[in-house]
Amino acid sequence: MKNQLPTVKLPEYNIKLSDGKPIKIRPFVAKEEKILLMAIESNSDNKQIYDSILSIIQSCILTKNIDVKKLSPIDIEIILLEIRKNSVGEVVETTFDSRKVFNCSQQVCSEQIEKKFNLNTVEIKNMENVSKVIKLDDKVSVKLKHKLLSSDEIGTNKVEALYNSITACIDVISNEDEIININDFTFKQLANWVEVSFNKNQMLEALEFVRNQPHLYAELVVKCPICSQEKKIELKGVMSFFTL
């Protein structure tokens, strides 16, 4: 008899990222799922939680040379959804509290509404909004692309977080025909440059780009079985599919 516990081989899945690139992933192990669910429940911007989620996703990616921190946010969402599908199945059975969903007129309305939701109905919204060029004057322009913020870039307050979210999206800065290598500058230097280079309208344009990033989306209609009231529930972003 060996005094060693056996290593369990996890299943592997092939999925496609938003640009069609195939990658191989494995599902969460119980410990990882627990950390993730705890993170979602705590609903905080804690940097440690953020980093631990990213490192869990990284360990689930089996294809070599993929740095999770360099993936676009929509690709992270796609990977999480696929892992979810493979760990709980495509159909999620969930319940809604009718008192929270609608203010039913009848006292007898049931409190729990059971609903099945198929994760294959999830679609990607705003895929056309992958990148954007903003002209700052007749020579200088900046190309924005959605990126993940590193935990140091999140910012300590809402205003800072807003500016940082724009800075984090900077992909290319060009000055006439010259392309400036943004890697030569620190995040702080770029953030300062944004503050002194964008006017109010350009700022609003950039913010709209940041806010309308591609995301997972689905809707389901919940009906009260007693009074037949119906309501459409929108699910936005991958985390909403983990709390179902």
Ligand SMILES: [Zn+2]
């Ligand atoms: Zn009702």
